[in-house]
Amino acid sequence: METIIRKTDPFRPDEEVIAQGAKILQQGGLVAFPTETVYGLGGNGLDADACRRIYAAKGRPSDNPLILHISSLEELAGIVKEVSPAAKKIIDAFWPGPITIIFPKAECVPYAATGGLETVAVRFPSHPTAQALIHAAGLPIAAPSANSSGKPSPTRASHVAHDLDGKIDMILDGGSVEWGLESTIVDPTGDVVTILRPGAITLEMLEKVVGQVAIDPAITARPPEGLVPKAPGMKYTHYAPKADVTLVSGPKDALIRKMNDLARQSMAEGKKTGLMSTDETAPLLQADAVLSLGSETDYAAIGAKLFDTLRQFDALGMDVVFSQVFSEEGEGMAIMNRLRKSAGYKIIQAQDEKGE
Numbered sequence: 001m002e003t004i005i006r007k008t009d010p011f012r013p014d015e016e017v018i019a020q021g022a023k024i025l026q027q028g029g030l031v032a033f034p035t036e037t038v039y040g041l042g043g044n045g046l047d048a049d050a051c052r053r054i055y056a057a058k059g060r061p062s063d064n065p066l067i068l069h070i071s072s073l074e075e076l077a078g079i080v081k082e083v084s085p086a087a088k089k090i091i092d093a094f095w096p097g098p099i100t101i102i103f104p105k106a107e108c109v110p111y112a113a114t115g116g117l118e119t120v121a122v123r124f125p126s127h128p129t130a131q132a133l134i135h136a137a138g139l140p141i142a143a144p145s146a147n148s149s150g151k152p153s154p155t156r157a158s159h160v161a162h163d164l165d166g167k168i169d170m171i172l173d174g175g176s177v178e179w180g181l182e183s184t185i186v187d188p189t190g191d192v193v194t195i196l197r198p199g200a201i202t203l204e205m206l207e208k209v210v211g212q213v214a215i216d217p218a219i220t221a222r223p224p225e226g227l228v229p230k231a232p233g234m235k236y237t238h239y240a241p242k243a244d245v246t247l248v249s250g251p252k253d254a255l256i257r258k259m260n261d262l263a264r265q266s267m268a269e270g271k272k273t274g275l276m277s278t279d280e281t282a283p284l285l286q287a288d289a290v291l292s293l294g295s296e297t298d299y300a301a302i303g304a305k306l307f308d309t310l311r312q313f314d315a316l317g318m319d320v321v322f323s324q325v326f327s328e329e330g331e332g333m334a335i336m337n338r339l340r341k342s343a344g345y346k347i348i349q350a351q352d353e354k355g356e
């Protein structure tokens with residue numbers, strides 16, 4: 001299959017390009033498009049065959065449900081059974097925007113979209129190109145991140161092309177995305193609103209709107225054997241570049257020393273070695289490649305660069321990458337959740353001179 005790639009101004013999407021994408025979606029085809037979080041791989045969310053094509057293109061396990069994307073609040077009523085008072089508060093505060101909400105599904109939503117679940121995840125993105133495409137298609141659009149399953153999510157059209165060229169009908173190239181990490185997923189169907197995946201809408205922001213908020217334990221640690229995270233996708237290895245990633249934590253001086261030691265050792269073993277750092281630490285580090293995620297005072301920028309930087313290490317042919325860690329505050333929870341998974345939960349503690 002030849003994949004059509006068309007550029008469009010992200011904020012003033014080209015009508016002709018949008019119409020072409022919408023037509024493909026209506027005919028059951030697959031179109032990748034930018035959102036404010038990451039690029040999505042869209043298909044008709046009410047068409048079980050289109051959903052199956054999405055799983056096939058990504059190589060995604062079929063029990064990992066898809067998110068349905070809408071372009072107006074009116075469309076929500078057609079795909080969910082009910083909107084709880086807590087869900088209503090979250091919608092009023094954060095939609096359109098980078099948060100996905102779980103609802104009991106309406107009958108028309110196929111199990112092929114929900115991985116067999118009775119619930120459906122819904123998102124109303126704020127990105128003008130995403131909104132225009134969904135609106136023109138006139139359908140709820142199922143869209144997982146537009147990467148091969150297990151790879152870092154795509155934050156540029158070139159990442160989508162790298163993973164999916166020849167496997168999907170079209171890519172709308174709207175440049176780099178704004179957030180760079182996937183949406184927060186929140187489940188308001190139980191007694192306590194629970195975050196299933198951290199993202200740009202933080203724990204602190206949600207607490208202000210709905211009061212008490214719980215966090216699915218799978219977010220901060222490797223789920224123990226047998227315990228299934230509430231968002232089925234969270235159980236799979238994710239965000240893994242080809243390079244073997246390990247996290248390094250500790251006070252700054254010890255951290256720098258440890259990262260340099262680890263890099264030296266690894267290069268001595270003949271492995272091409274990269275260090276993932278910040279603007280503050282990069283000048284103090286040495287390895288085959290030292291890439292900075294940005295200033296440690298700007299977590300939004302670090303989140304936006306994380307997946308692109310992991311892909312850059314691959315492009316540079318690194319065998320091994322050591323990354324520093326970040327605090328879990330605010331957007332840090334989303335950054336650390338993705339980093340821990342990309343490292344398969346491997347973390348080395350750097351000790352200071354006193355061995356503390």
Ligand code: TXA
Pocket residue numbers: 035037038039040041064065066067100102114117119120121123143144145146181182183184185196197230231232233234
């Ligand atoms: O930012 C985003 O959310 C992007 C853009 C394209 O909108 N999409 C995205 O989709 O990240 P995906 O498929 O890569 O991640 C969807 C996550 C998976 O972890 C899946 O298990 C979870 O949402 N999910 C979907 N439906 C669910 C449901 N009914 N209950 C619990 N988790 C669900």
Ligand code: MG
Pocket residue numbers: 144145153
């Ligand atoms: Mg994904």
